[in-house]
Amino acid sequence: MKKTLIMLLALMQQPSTSGNFVQDTLGSMITAYPYKCAAAATAVVIGCGWNWWHHKRYVLDPQELPAPDKDAKHITLFVHGAFDASKQALQMLRKDADVAPYLVEKNLITFNFDDSFALSRIPFWCFKGCLAQDADVAALHAQIEEIKQNYPQLEGITLVGISRGASAIINYTGTHGTDKIAACVLESPFDSMEKLLELRTQKRGVSPSLFQWIKPALLAVIAGRYRTDGIQPIDMINKINADIPTLIVAVESDHAVPYAGTCAVYEALRHRGATRTHMLTLKAGRHGALIKGSDGQQYQDVAHAFFKTYGLPHNTAFAERGTAAFEQTLNA
Secondary structure, three states, X not given: OHHHHHHHHHHHOOOOOOOOHHHHHHHHHXXXXXXXXXXXXXXXXXXXXXXXXXXXHHOOOHHHOOOOOOOOOEEEEEEOOOOOOHHHHHHHEOOOOOOOOOOEOOOEEEOOOOOOOOOOOOOOHHHHOOOOOHHHHXXXXXXXXXXXHHOOOOOEEEEEEEOHHHHHHHHHHHHHOOOOEEEEEEEOOOOOHHHHHHHHHHHOOOOHHHHHHHHHHHHHHHOOOOOOOOOOHHHHHHHOOOOOOEEXXXXXXXXXXXXXXXXXHHHHHHHHOOOOEEEEEXXXXXXXXXXXXXXXXXXXXXXXXXXXXXXXXXXXHHHHHHHHHHHHHHOO
């Protein structure tokens, strides 16, 4: 790299032979370092193509999500997970009468965190991610305030989050309160990012002492703006309004967020006296897409029974079908 820079500086001092300085400089560099230039060009092409692919796959196009009713009294705000973006919300939205399961009939809003892949942003999430800490909480707060301003007849907002998004919701409600928040649906939240990494590495045979040694590097790779002294969901529990209806959904076989961490969040809320907090454990499902799994209908039905119980928009048939399973969460 040093030699390349020296070569570039030397070339910049040479007079142009064709009248095009850029052309002459690039041509000389390609002649001097053909393999390095080819590798750099290939990396740029691959990077741009990968970024474009990720943008198309994960970032929502405006026409893909119907705009909420202007006089909507209830809005659902979806908060996406890590290494994902706003398009993750579509799995929660009703598509047509024959497609199930879904949680939201209409009036769904979503957004992208700062580290989401988009062509207009830095395409390296590791530099911008904080995994549910300050920047994520600030972005969520901004969206909620915008909803309050745009919908003057608004009575309540239901927050639906997956993984990092669910944990960001916990941190938001612990730091900003629950004004206009009608309920929360938290899919696979983690109690602490460091605890999550510790549990995952232990499953792979990494000793606790070795984990403490490699932890800084792991966190730096996963999220460059993450702070070890930053807010953690488990620490926010005692600051959350215990009366907010909350449904926590998880699967025991979760490969990304250990089930034990999600249970820790639920148990802390119940210990706090949050009697309106419920937990549904599914038998099967893939992290980040439980609604699409084999137990997706149970997820859907119990969620709508939850919505019905607390006076929120719901599908009556789904709610009736999920009543028995939801009642089991009342005494969990």
